[in-house]
Amino acid sequence: MSFYIYRSSAGSGKTFTLAKTYLTLSLSGEQPDYYRHILAITFTNKATAEMRERILETLRVLSEGNNNPLTIEVQKELDIDEATLRQRANDMHENILAHHDYLAILTIDAFVHRLVRPFARELGIAQGFEIELEEKRVLQDAVDRVFDSAERDPLCGEFLFRYILDSLEDDKGWNVKKSVLDFAGHLLKEDAADAIKSLRNLSLPHYSEIINWLRKWKSEFETSMEERAKNLIQTCEENGIREDYLDGKSTVFKVIKKIGDVQIETLYGQASLRKYAEKPNWTKKSCPKDMVALVEDFTANARTLFLELLQQQNLYLLRIQLLKSIYAQGLLSEINRHVQRIREERNILLISDLHRRIGQLHQQSDANHIYEMTGLRFQHVLIDEFQDTSTLQWNNLKPLVINALSDGHDALVVGDAKQAIYRWRNGNARQFVHLHSDAGSRIIHESAKVVPLSTNYRSLPEIVGFNNELFALLTNDKSDTLTGNTYKDLQQTSHRNGTGFIEVFIPSVDNLQKEEKCNIHASYTVSTIQQLLLDGYLPGDIAVICRKSNQISWIAEALKKENIEINSDEALLLFNSHHVQTVYHLMMHLAYPGDAYFQKTLLVLCATASQKEDAVPELVMYKFDKQGKALRDALQKIGVTLPEFSPSNFNLHALYLQCVTALNLQKNYDNWLLEFENIVLDYQEKKGHVLKDFLT
Incomplete structure (x- = not known):
């Protein structure tokens, strides 16, 4: 028995490894329903659906005697003749189709959902929850x-x-x-x-x-x-x-x-x-x-x-x-x-509540008894995206892994600790990094085998080489042992032909204002893209990734000025524009004058646009009324006079222009406002002048 800990990186064949292991275990004997003894845990419904589909598709391909990279690896691992493999795959495929509910490829939340029902009383959960x-x-x-x-x-x-x-x-x-x-x-x-x-x-x-x-x-x-x-x-x-x-x-x-x-x-x-x-x-x-x-x-x-x-x-x-x-x-x-x-x-419970309650139940009862009571007796446990597994979730799953190992069966986890640093879904990087030396379980410690997935199937050699050097540099920081252990043993080789190119540009912007910094980054990005287009790359070959959404707008504005077409969520780009935000919220206020949320948000946006943020703490004390009089008084203090609005007699485009004028944005009329104006005109032409319909 072995507890395999696969350390992966993007493009290293993580999902392939998980599917190969699942199929190898399932087809290792003559039982067509042995898959019932295998629990595969994923973290999203999409990943679960993809894994199920991949297993069924691979079984179909195997049963027909055809090959693909996954089937070749499975046959190599099993070391059986093609006819035997074809028969086993066919029998398993038919068994799954007839008993699909026994295919235990589940999200961790779905698994916990199955587990909790028999223990509702012990968990203190009300009936009918x-x-x-x-x-x-x-x-x-x-x-x-x-x-x-x-x-x-x-x-x-x-x-x-x-x-x-x-x-x-x-x-x-x-x-x-x-x-x-x-x-x-x-x-x-x-x-x-x-x-x-x-x-x-x-x-x-x-x-x-x-x-x-x-x-x-x-x-x-x-x-x-x-x-x-x-x-x-x-x-x-x-x-x-x-x-x-x-x-x-x-x-x-x-x-x-x-x-x-x-x-x-x-x-x-x-x-x-x-x-x-x-x-x-x-x-x-x-x-x-x-x-x-x-x-x-x-x-x-x-x-x-x-x-x-x-x-x-x-x-x-x-x-x-x-x-x-x-x-x-x-x-x-x-x-x-x-x-x-x-x-x-x-009368509902959140799934996060159940994880906590099951953890408490483990402390009160024998964990093996809990899983036996539910009929969940698994001989193998495979956990995908282990970096996203929280401490509590792992403590709830660990008894299953220990039980499998104790009975002489294999278990597996696969994950990328680098992603856990961002703490998505309560992931714990330290937990994954030190999993092989789990002090709380002797059998996990003794059976653990750390296997780095060292081939990158996605990136070109220059990119992989750069990452290797960067990761090696990160492991040299003796003061940060977590980062060092996270990036340890992650040297990869590229499976692809070609070279690739990478450049790091770090401008000196420490003493510059925010707008100046953004201009430098935008200018460099635009010139780089222009050169790439001249070198023969297609626009679809180029992606711009930003740390913050408001930076996307800045880059997009610079690209539009150079007539470089972009493919992005136009609404996202539009509404990252402060000017568009302000006009939009003014129109929302005119449509819903009694809504305090739109009144207050409009006030903040106007104060920010007029660079009078210091006035906001005082203005916030206004008692906003359904007629909007207090808002008008507050806005007048920062030089903004709201336009008059009559739902029965107005032109949508004319109202838009009035809003722009009221907010003193004529002199700063940028591409985003122009884009918003085009949306207004297009809507007016096709659907009419109803303001509330336009805003929704």
Whole structure:
């Protein structure tokens, strides 16, 4: 028996290896239904469907006596004659078609779903419960309820609006509901379960009290520091204490001035504060004797101030950070409250709840007994995409693997630890990297065989060679053992003919503004694409990948200016344009004037566009009304006058132009606004002038 741990990379034949192992095990004997004893775990419905289809298709090909790369490998592994293999494949194929439910190629969620029913009572689950596999659907409903509440509850509205403001400032995109929904995903994270549980004890009024207390503490602390710093400066002016009397000259006074200007957070990141707090004597030898006593008294008071600041550093920074994040925490708590209510109303359990409850059941009962009670007796366990397996999920699957190994059978996992670094689906990179030395299971440790998949079937040699050098460089960082172990033993060879080319361009942009940085990257991208087209590559051969969606718009704008056609989601590109976002939300407000969400989002977008973000905290306190009067008053403060709108008498295109004019965008009329205008004109020509229909 062996526990094979296949370490893969993109293009290394991971799925091929999994399918080959499944078929080799299934066809290793005369039993046409031996596949019933094999559990193959995947992580998406799509991967499950593809795996099932691949198994059935390969069996069909084998039964017909035909060959493909997979069938050749299976026959080589089994070392049996072609006629025997053909008969076994045919029998297994027919058996699966007749008993398809026994083909245990499942997502881990579907497997848990099967497992939990017989243990509903032990798990404390109410009768008649339903399992919600699509957890995001529940989150979406909860987020919708929060947005509805924001219209009626001013406190909920304030927390939501503050989050909207922070999202826009952090370039998280215009689609605020999507941003909130993505943020709500924290409620499903396995490693956040304990923290999420504590959220139930705090309501928005509690958070509001905490915010008021933190603001009061911050204000009192900063006011005290500010007054003492200004007193020191006044002492210098009144007593004629000059910079050149002190060691460090202007540096000391710069520190004091920053305290007086309440730039404390910035100051904590500089070495000068600690340097002078710990330095006992600042007086220069050249200081006039009649000034020495005054200077020493001044430095003693300044040092006391500096030392007190340093003593409060951790507390101050912690509370500042808490103030920055507490609106998001409060919003998450409110979403969680609605999630709990939805679960009770619908008598549902989220699939993530089941993973946790089964984990608890394992702690209370013998794991083998649990699986026996369900009739799930597997002799082989194959787990795909192991890097996406969470710690809890692995603990729930591990008894099956241990049982298979204990009975002398093989088990297998395959995955790419590099992907787990991004923590998709609660994946744990460290768990995969150290799986072969699992201290909690002797049999796993003793039977583990790590097998790197060292052939790349997808990339050309130059690309593979570059990755080999990069991975080797990453493993040399002795301070980061996780990264080193993740990229260890991943040297590959390319299976393809040709060469390939790779270039790394890192411009010096550290001291440039955001717009200047984007222009440099866009310009380089455009010139590179132009050269590739001249070299004979087709547009379809070229892909541009960006880290953030707003960068896509920047690159796309530069390409359009050079008449280079792009193939992308036009709506995505359009609505990453801040100008288009603002016009769209103004039109949404005109269509739904009483909607507080559109009112507040429009206000933030307009303030950002007019570079008057500082006005937003004050404007957010407006009590938005269904007639939109408060919004009009707030917008007028930042120079925006809304157009009049009458649903019974208007032209869609004319309204669009009025919105552009009202937002002062005529001078900045870019390609994205032009594209949006074309969409308006096209819709008007084909479907008419109904604003709400156009917006939906």
